Amino acid sequence: MSKILNDFLTSQLNGLKEQGLYNEINVVTGPNGPKINIEGNDLINLSSNNYLGLATHEKLKEVAKQAxxxxxxxxxxVRTINGTLDLHVELENKLAEFKGTEAAVAFQSGFNCNMAAIQAIMNKEDAILSDELNHASIIDGCRLSRAKIIRVKHSDMDDLRMKAKEAVESGNYNKVMYITDGVFSMDGDVALLPEIVEIAKEFDLITYVDDAHGSGVMGKGAGTVKHFGLEKEIDIQMGTLSKAIGVVGGYVAGTQELIDYLTVAARPFLFSTSLTPADTRAIIEAVQTLMDSTELHDKLWENGDYLKKGLKELGFNIGNSETPITPCIIGEEKLTQEFSKRLMEEGVYAKSIVFPTVPRGTGRVRNMPTAAHTKEMLDEALKIYEKVGKELGVIS
Structure with a gap:
């Protein structure tokens, strides 16, 4: 190895470990369900995005094998040569029906969606207003577009209106977009979409909602945009197929014209092999399941409310979550890492999240209850939280 590279890597790794910012990767043996096995230990799993338990659903496994x-x-x-299967067309028609749009296009991941759509639509002659807590994939998609990036204070409508006015009235940009998460994954709060739409109409902003953590969770499963009844008002809806849907991939939904354009201009669509048949068929089944019944959605919210109430009563700082995502905000990075480690030793897997995923001094363990958890599992988790919280002085 090059000495320069070796010195750089050693310095960076040592620095991250000293600051409590180095992330240890845990290997799960077997399925990622409400309980997982790590290094021979069965743990209550509170760190999965598998909101509805569909990642291990028997029907999804069955149809995947058939595909x-x-x-x-x-x-x-790739899709543009002969990688578009009849299953992909069926999936995209189903997604459009699910999201209440004219059309949809599927990608290999949610990250790919944001890299693809933002870059395809925006360029160096444009400006993007972006919520300061937006996901990393949005940030990277904005950077790739070469548009002027204007950070907007988190869910601050006065700041959005002021910066939208400045950007539009400056005459410096051909197009101006506002982009936001639908549900913010670190805090569990929800974008103020009705107010956003009002401002967008005032200044003719393009609206883009990343609903990775809202699809399957909000709007009786159909997402945050559907929750507010704004399917005809939001220009671009993006979501993942790997969280509540339980499989892998992502999608962009909108007008037929938008989707037609993305299929000829979105680079990940043009240059990446398409979703596998098994994944595609399983996604179709998952989406149909959500369209047929709200049972899993309702159970998710029931479990989320139950865990949130229990943690709050114990004295934990759970922030201002409006969704089943429930952070326990610890603060200092090393204490956050130790808290997560002790939870794991006692039987709960709740991964620590520290800088750069969240701002310095706001380290937390993020709890993701699912529809597959039982009340007994959640009660056991709460007992462990109480024990570890008192031991480390996080609660009294």
Whole structure:
């Protein structure tokens, strides 16, 4: 190895470890369900994005196996050559129906969606107003577009209106977009979409909602935009197929014209092999499940409210979450890491999240209860939280 590279890597790794910012990766043996096995220990799993328990759903596994038999293990090409299977068309029609839009297009990941759509639509002649707590994939998509990036204070409508006015009236930009998460993954709060739409109409802003943590969770499953009844007002809806949907991939939904354009201009669509047949078929089944019944959605919210109430009563700082995402904000990075470690030793897997994922001094363990958790599991988790919280002085 190059000495310069070796010195750089050693210095960076040592610095991260000293600051409590180095992330240890845990390996799960077996399925990622409400309980997981790590290094031979069964742990109550409160760190999964598998909100509805669909990642291990028997019906999804069954149809995925059938798709392998009928279509093979891979799609064989990019979408624009011969990698568009009948299953992909069926999926995209289903997603459009689910999201209440004219059309949709599927990508290999949610991260890819933001890299693809933002870059395809915005360029160096444009400006993007971006909520300061937006996901890393939004930030990277904005950077790739080469548009002027204007940070907007988190869910601050006065700041958004002021900066939208400045950007539009400056005459410096051909197009101005406002982009926001629908549900913010670190705090569990929800974007103020009705107010955002009002400001967007006033200044003719393009509106883009990343609903990665809202799809399957908000709007009886159909997402944050549907929750507010704004399907006809938001220009671009993006979501993942790997969180509540339980499989892998992402999608962009909107007008037929938008989707037609993305299929000829979005680079990850043009240059990446398409979703596998098994994944595609399982996603179709998952989306249909959500369209047929709200049972899993309702159970998720029931469990989320139950855990949130229990943690708050114990004295933990759970922030201002409006969704099942429930952070326990510890603060100092090393204490956060120790808190997570002790939870794991006692039987709860709740991963620590520190800078740069969240601002310095706001380290937390983020709890993600799912529809698959039982009350007994949540009660046991709360007992462990109480024990560890008191031991480390986080609660009294």
């Amino acid at each position: 392998i038999d009928s279509h093979g293990v891979g799609s064989g090409a």
